[in-house]
Amino acid sequence: MQEYFLLFIGAMFVNNIVLAQYLGNCPFIGTSKDTGVAIGMGGAVVFVAVMAAAITWLVQEYVLAPFGLDFLQTLAFILVIAALVQFVEMFLKKVIPPLYKSLGIFLPLITTNCAVMGIALICQREEFGFVKTVLFSFASGLGFMLALVLLAGIREKLAVRRLPIAMRGTPIGLIMAGLMSLAFFAFKGMI
Amino acid sequence: MILTSGLTLFGIGLLAAAILGIASKLLFVKEDPRIALIEDNLPGANCGGCGFPGCSGAAAAIVAGKAPASICIVADGEAIATIAALMGQEVIEREPELAVRDCTGGLRAADLFHYEGALDCRAAHLLYGGSKSCPEGCLGLGSCVRACPFDAIHMGPEGLPVIDPTQCKACGNCVDACPRGVIGVSGMSARLLHLNQTTDCLAPCRQKCPAQINIPRYIEQIKAGDYDGAVMTIKERNPLLVTCGRVCPRPCETVCRRQYVDETVGINMLKRFVADRELRSGVHLPVPCAKDTGKCVAVIGGGPAGLSCAYFLRRLGHSPTIFDAMPALGGQTRYGIPEYRLPKADLDWEIQGILDLGVEAKLNTKFGRDFTLESLKADGFDAVFIGIGAWQASGMYAEGEDLDGVMGGIEFLTAHALGQKPETGNKVIVVGGGNTAIDAARTCVRLGAEVTLMYRRTRNEMPADVEEIVGAEDEGVQFKFLAAPARVIGDENGRATHLEYYEMELGEPDESGRRRPVKKEGSEQRMEATLIIPAIGQKPDLACLYDDSEEGTCPLETTKWQTIVADPDTFETAIPGVFTAGDVYTGPDLVISAIGDGRKAARSIHYHLTEAAIPIPETTQKTMIPYTLFKEIDSVERKKRAVLPHLCHGDERNCTFNEVEGPLDEQQALAEADRCLRCGLVCYDRDEPFLAEERETSPDS
Numbered sequence: 001m002q003e004y005f006l007l008f009i010g011a012m013f014v015n016n017i018v019l020a021q022y023l024g025n026c027p028f029i030g031t032s033k034d035t036g037v038a039i040g041m042g043g044a045v046v047f048v049a050v051m052a053a054a055i056t057w058l059v060q061e062y063v064l065a066p067f068g069l070d071f072l073q074t075l076a077f078i079l080v081i082a083a084l085v086q087f088v089e090m091f092l093k094k095v096i097p098p099l100y101k102s103l104g105i106f107l108p109l110i111t112t113n114c115a116v117m118g119i120a121l122i123c124q125r126e127e128f129g130f131v132k133t134v135l136f137s138f139a140s141g142l143g144f145m146l147a148l149v150l151l152a153g154i155r156e157k158l159a160v161r162r163l164p165i166a167m168r169g170t171p172i173g174l175i176m177a178g179l180m181s182l183a184f185f186a187f188k189g190m191i
Numbered sequence: 192m193i194l195t196s197g198l199t200l201f202g203i204g205l206l207a208a209a210i211l212g213i214a215s216k217l218l219f220v221k222e223d224p225r226i227a228l229i230e231d232n233l234p235g236a237n238c239g240g241c242g243f244p245g246c247s248g249a250a251a252a253i254v255a256g257k258a259p260a261s262i263c264i265v266a267d268g269e270a271i272a273t274i275a276a277l278m279g280q281e282v283i284e285r286e287p288e289l290a291v292r293d294c295t296g297g298l299r300a301a302d303l304f305h306y307e308g309a310l311d312c313r314a315a316h317l318l319y320g321g322s323k324s325c326p327e328g329c330l331g332l333g334s335c336v337r338a339c340p341f342d343a344i345h346m347g348p349e350g351l352p353v354i355d356p357t358q359c360k361a362c363g364n365c366v367d368a369c370p371r372g373v374i375g376v377s378g379m380s381a382r383l384l385h386l387n388q389t390t391d392c393l394a395p396c397r398q399k400c401p402a403q404i405n406i407p408r409y410i411e412q413i414k415a416g417d418y419d420g421a422v423m424t425i426k427e428r429n430p431l432l433v434t435c436g437r438v439c440p441r442p443c444e445t446v447c448r449r450q451y452v453d454e455t456v457g458i459n460m461l462k463r464f465v466a467d468r469e470l471r472s473g474v475h476l477p478v479p480c481a482k483d484t485g486k487c488v489a490v491i492g493g494g495p496a497g498l499s500c501a502y503f504l505r506r507l508g509h510s511p512t513i514f515d516a517m518p519a520l521g522g523q524t525r526y527g528i529p530e531y532r533l534p535k536a537d538l539d540w541e542i543q544g545i546l547d548l549g550v551e552a553k554l555n556t557k558f559g560r561d562f563t564l565e566s567l568k569a570d571g572f573d574a575v576f577i578g579i580g581a582w583q584a585s586g587m588y589a590e591g592e593d594l595d596g597v598m599g600g601i602e603f604l605t606a607h608a609l610g611q612k613p614e615t616g617n618k619v620i621v622v623g624g625g626n627t628a629i630d631a632a633r634t635c636v637r638l639g640a641e642v643t644l645m646y647r648r649t650r651n652e653m654p655a656d657v658e659e660i661v662g663a664e665d666e667g668v669q670f671k672f673l674a675a676p677a678r679v680i681g682d683e684n685g686r687a688t689h690l691e692y693y694e695m696e697l698g699e700p701d702e703s704g705r706r707r708p709v710k711k712e713g714s715e716q717r718m719e720a721t722l723i724i725p726a727i728g729q730k731p732d733l734a735c736l737y738d739d740s741e742e743g744t745c746p747l748e749t750t751k752w753q754t755i756v757a758d759p760d761t762f763e764t765a766i767p768g769v770f771t772a773g774d775v776y777t778g779p780d781l782v783i784s785a786i787g788d789g790r791k792a793a794r795s796i797h798y799h800l801t802e803a804a805i806p807i808p809e810t811t812q813k814t815m816i817p818y819t820l821f822k823e824i825d826s827v828e829r830k831k832r833a834v835l836p837h838l839c840h841g842d843e844r845n846c847t848f849n850e851v852e853g854p855l856d857e858q859q860a861l862a863e864a865d866r867c868l869r870c871g872l873v874c875y876d877r878d879e880p881f882l883a884e885e886r887e888t889s890p891d892s
Contacts, residue, residue, distance in 0.1 A: 059203065069199055076203055083207030087214050094218040101244065160311035160334070 004135055009190070011139035017115050018147045019177070019184040024115025028148060029173050033159075038152035040099050042145025046138065048088055048110050049119050052081045053137030056120040057130055077120050085110050115144055147184075151177060225277055226250045232270050232277075233263050238340050240264040240362030253278060261285045265341075265360050286481060288361035288378040289354070290343070294329045294371075294392045295407050295869045295876075296351040316370035325873050327392050329373045338368030380481050382427055383506055384794050387812040394870035396443035396458060398815050402787035404428040406443055406458055407869055413461055414864040421465045422476055429786050430502040431495055433470050433541045434524050436463025437533050437852075439783050440626075440656050446815065448870050451824045454832040457855075457863045464860040470537060475544040481508035486800045489514060489572040491558045494522020495782045496578035496773025498545055499789025500796070504576075505548045507797045512572075513550060516557035516735075518609075520546075522580050523774075524782060526605040527627065529634045530848035531839075535608075559735035564746060564769065574768045574796045577747075577755065578789065579735065581774035585728035587622060591679030592725065596687035600627040600726025607634055615640045616721020620690050622646075622676055623726035624653040629660065631724045632668045636845055642668045643718065647675040647695050647708040666845050673697075675708065677715055679723060689717045731755075731775040747771075754778050760807045762792040763799070770796055819872050826877040833863040 015021060018028050024045075031041040056077045064070055089107050092100040100107070110116060119140045123133040154176050163172060230250040241262045243249040252258040253274065260275035260282065268282075275282045309315040312334040331350035343358035344365055352365070352374060361376045372390055387393055387403045396406040405424055412421040425432045439459050447455035469476060486509045490501045493515035501511035519525055520542050524533060546552060556562065558579060567575055584599025586592055598606075598613060600623060606613045619635040621628050624646040635642045644663065646653060649672050653660055664670070673695040680689040694714035697706035730753045736745050748756040748765050755771045757764045762772050772788035774780055798805040835852045837844075844851060855863060868875035 063199060063203070067195055067199060069196055072196055072200060075200060079200065079203050079207060083211055086211055090211075090214050090218040093220050097220075101248070160314050162310040 004132070007132060007136055008139040011136050012143040012146065013184065013187040014190055016143040016147060016184050016187075017119060017140045018144055019181040021115075021118060022181075023118040024113050024144060025177075027110065027113055027115075028144075028151065028177065029170055032148050032151040032173060033155055035149060035152045035156060038148040039145070042141075042148045044088065044092070044099075044107065044110060045113070045115065045144050045148075046141030048081075048085060048113075049116050049137045049141035049144070050134060051088075052077075052084055052116050053120045053123050053133050054130070055080055055084065057123060057128075057133045060124055061130075073121070073124065077117060081116055081120070085116075115140075147180065151180060154180075223254045225254050228277055229253055229274050232266070232273050234265045234270065236265045236340060236360075236362075238265060238360070238362040238364060239367075240360065240364070264288075264362055286378040286380055288376055288381075289356055290359050290361060290363075290365055290374055290376050292329075292352055292354060292374050294327065294351060294373040295394070295411070295871045295874070296329045296331075296349060313368065313370050325871060327371055327373065327390060327872055328874060330371060334368040334370075335365035335374055338364040340364060379479055380507055383503055383790070384797065386791070386794070386808065388808060388810045389812045389816060390810050391812070392871045393812060393816065393819070394872070395446040395448060395815065395819055396456075396870070398812060398819065399446045400428075400443045400787070401781065401784040402428045402790065404443075407867070407871075409465070410456070410458070410461055410864050410867040411869065413465060413860060414867070416861075418465045418468050419476055421461075422469050423478075425462060425465070426476075426478060428790065429783070430499060430545050431524070431541055431782070431786055432462055432466040433537050434495070434533060435459070435783055435786070436466040436854075437537075438524070438528055440781055442781070442783070446820065448821075448824055448868055448875055449827075449866060451822045452827045452868075453829045456866050456868075457833050460833055460835060460855050461860060461864055464855045464857075467854040470540060475547065478506065478544075478548060480506050480548055483510070484508040484800070486510065486573045487512065487571055488574045488576060488796055488800075489567045489570075490576045490578065492522060492576075492578035492580055492773070492775070493517070493520035493552065493554075494578060494580045494773060494785065495524055496580070496775075496785035496789040496792075497522065497576065498542065499786040500576045500578060500770075500772065500793045501550045502545045502548065503790045503793035504796060505545075505550050507793065509797065509800065511550050511576075513552045514556045514558065514562065515552065515554050516579075518554055520552055520554070523582075523601070526608040527601055527630070529604065529607070529630050529637075531633070531637070531851050532630070534850050557735060564766070573800055574770065576789075576792055576796060577764075577769065577771040577775060578773040578785070578792075579731065579775045580785075581729040581731045581779045583730050583732040583753070584725065585730060587676050587725040587727060589676045589678050591681060591687065592723075594679050594681040594687045595685055596681070596721065597679055597723045597725065600631045600724050601729055603631050603724050604634065607638075614722070617641060618720050619643070619722045619724065620645055620718060620720040621724045621726055622690075623728075624648065624655060625726065625728075626655045626659055627729070628724075628726035629655045629663050629668075631726050633659075633663050633666055635722070635724075636663075636666050636668060637848055639846075640722070643671050644668050645671045645674045645676065645690075645692060645718075647673065648697065648705060649673060652705045662851065671718075673708065675710060676723075676725070680717065687720060687723055690720050690723050691715055691717050729774070729779045731778075733775075752778050760811075761795040761805045762788065763795060763805070768799060770799075816872065821873070824868070824875065827868065827875075828878045830862075830866050832866070833859045 017023050027041060031037050059076055059080055060073065064072055064076060119137045123136055128136055155173055158172055230247050233246040233250060235246055237245045241249045241264060243252050249258065249262055253260060253262060260278055260280050261271045272282055309318055310332055312330040312332045315330050315332060329351050333346045335352050336344045336346055341358050341360050343355045344352050347353040363376050365374045366376055394407045400406060409421040409424040412424060429435060436459060441459045443458050444455040449456045488504050488509055488511045490497045490511050490513045493513045497513055498520065501513050504511040513520065521538050525535065525538055564575060582601060584601050603613055615635050615638050617640055619640040619642045621632040621642060621644045628644060632642045632644045674692045675695050677691045677693050679687045680691055681687050693710040695708040695710050698709040699707055701707040733749055733753050736747060746766065750756060755764060755775055757771045757776055762770045764771055770792045772792040773785040777784065795805045833855055837851060838853045839849050839851055
């Protein structure tokens with residue numbers, strides 16, 4: 001049990017997918033202007049990451065590994081994740097239109113979100129079993145969401161502050177992300 | 192291996208495609224193709240001014256029928272026409288709107304609001320409540336400027352936002368960004384319908400004005416030389432500015448903060464200055480009216496309340512018809528106010544301006560005789576306004592007052608205005624202390640009589656305007672204070688010859704706060720009179736409301752003062768769709784009160800005709816806001832108040848009915864406007880040189 005707990009905490013805080021692994025920076029900066037959108041985007045990433053990791057684990061375990069096609073891992077995973085995101089997009093458009101509208105252009109971004117791909121690949125690299133894969137991807141997705149919501153909160157405060165023109169928007173967002181990343185390094189010694 | 196690899200990837204791809212294919216069938220969302228077409232025609236500003244999330248949201252709303260084709264505030268006419276064509280709609284013209292700032296502010300915004308670290312109004316407001324003393328004033332940190340997507344606002348030198356009307360698209364982003372409600376977006380109709388709110392920036396004069404005229408704004412416009420703008424500001428609340436510029440007793444001036452420095456600002460003089468400027472030009476400034484609604488309203492009574500109600504109804508797009516029993520419109524402004532105070536030609540010009548907007552008038556048509564509420568309904572009127580005034584003089588309650596040679600004040604003035612030349616003889620006694628008494632007395636002086644005005648209290652307690660009392664004294668009216676009529680004595684022909692009166696003394700104060708007059712027993716004396724004019728008071732003549740066939744039954748509820756009962760907020764009577772205001776509702780009151788209530792009734796009628804329910808906001812300002820009434824006014828240089836020039840002198844003044852007082856000239860008006868302190872709720876503009884002197888002499892400096 002402790003093993004799973006440490007895996008969860010490690011994925012969420014110590015090896016945070018954005019702030020420690022530096023994956024998924026594009027949607028991280030792009031959707032962190034508003035807390036509401038950040039929560040929606042984070043939720044979508046959690047969902048897609050878990051689904052993607054689970055399906056890619058099955059593909060790896062039952063298709064690629066038995067035929068000795070491990071070298072196709074990246075290509076096959078891209079194919080699976082792209083199809084999955086398309087499915088999620090259709091699902092949200094039909095079932096949760098307000099979330100679909102609020103995500104806007106950033107939903108297709110998940111297709112090319114290296115965080116999702118990265119989570120699936122890390123699970124394979126670490127040779128996790130199915131349960132650990134699902135748990136790790138869920139925790140990593142939550143880690144992404146946490147970082148996104150925290151940055152959105154900061155950027156909402158920054159939006160009402162007077163800043164030099166050159167620093168407004170993405171530049172100050174990146175600086176804040178960097179500072180958050182430094183702060184997350186404090187978790188390094190935990191595990 | 193290559194074959195296996197290819198087949199594996201192909202298989203995965205095929206499976207994914209199959210799943211997506213099935214999903215696309217199951218999760219298919221049908222989207223109207225017009226949404227994309229409409230979105231293409233929207234300007235893509237995503238300003239939020241339409242109230243929908245972005246242009247795609249607006250496009251979807253238009254297609255869903257939740258918004259008109261003209262919903263986009265930024266789109267030009269061509270784009271709106273294209274969208275309307277796509278939707279098969281007729282283009283509905285939208286009333287232009289503009290952002291306006293409702294804070295006089297001045298330098299205090301910068302002086303008062305230094306918040307540690309917070310450089311945004313919203314942050315300052317959250318952290319500190321945003322206020323050190325003024326709950327509504329501008330914080331001066333410019334959040335509205337940064338929120339404007341069209342660069343239509345900049346912070347002016349006084350720390351207040353300045354709006355560029357040519358750039359403003361009325362998107363409302365500035366309104367959302369301002370935590371203090373200093374900026375609002377409104378069109379003409381919204382402005383006409385607005386009632387003073389306690390959350391508005393209301394200088395004391397603006398609070399006190401019964402018509403709710405934005406006095407600080409029009410004085411500021413005069414100061415800036417924008418005289419036409421000042422006229423239009425006044426006309427948003429008062430269509431009879433020429434009249435009020437001459438006869439208004441100026442309740443606004445009684446609360447002017449300037450009185451605690453030297454003397455009140457001559458607010459009414461300034462109104463008269465711009466009103467007379469328009470009058471002298473001979474051309475009415477164009478007054479915009481909303482698109483015709485096709486609703487007809489009967490306005491019974493063509494006095495100030497009726498004219499005001501009709502004017503505002505017309506501006507809101509309705510079609511009013513005024514019915515008046517007299518041969519000309521104006522009510523008691525025409526028949527109760529003598530020519531020397533308000534020339535009839537000027538009144539005619541002003542009323543013609545109202546009629547020219549499309550208001551119909553039917554004269555010599557008496558309610559209850561020529562038409563009834565039922566006949567109006569049968570004629571297709573959607574609502575009725577009753578503003579028949581208070582035309583019945585109150586009696587003296589003295590024996591013999593029904594003799595010949597006794598004539599009520601309002602009856603005398605009306606007869607004179609109608610050219611009936613009432614016989615005055617050479618000795619006239621006017622009883623009363625109000626403006627009607629003074630008007631009757633000064634009229635009799637001009638008709639060549641010796642006039643004595645009898646009042647039961649002293650000069651200090653007279654309710655008439657001081658200027659009017661002084662005018663009467665100047666013109667030779669004799670005053671008999673502390674005297675009350677006992678009985679009228681007549682000759683054998685039944686004609687009054689003398690008035691017997693008691694001498695009075697002042698006792699304890701009564702409910703009005705004035706000391707109650709008590710008669711001295713055995714003090715009866717007689718005074719010779721050829722005409723006795725009691726001008727004690729007036730009350731509405733409600734006989735017109737009674738149905739002849741059912742004597743004594745009135746379709747409307749009335750009070751013991753013979754006024755009509757109505758809802759104090761909406762002015763709606765017990766009969767739905769029938770509204771009232773003016774003297775017939777309040778009892779005898781000021782012209783400006785009738786004008787203000789006429790607008791409020793028009794507002795209620797508008798909502799009654801368009802939305803059925805009449806909204807009355809909870810924050811509506813009804814009484815003076817106590818914390819705005821302070822008396823400590825610092826750092827203001829004393830300046831002399833202007834005096835209206837006299838147009839007639841000596842015999843010419845006493846023998847003719849020519850106007851007595853004239854308007855200020857431009858230089859005097861600018862100097863008087865400069866005396867205005869530009870007050871807000873609690874702020875006022877200090878004089879900068881005084882502030883500089885204070886800083887120099889301050890021990891801290």
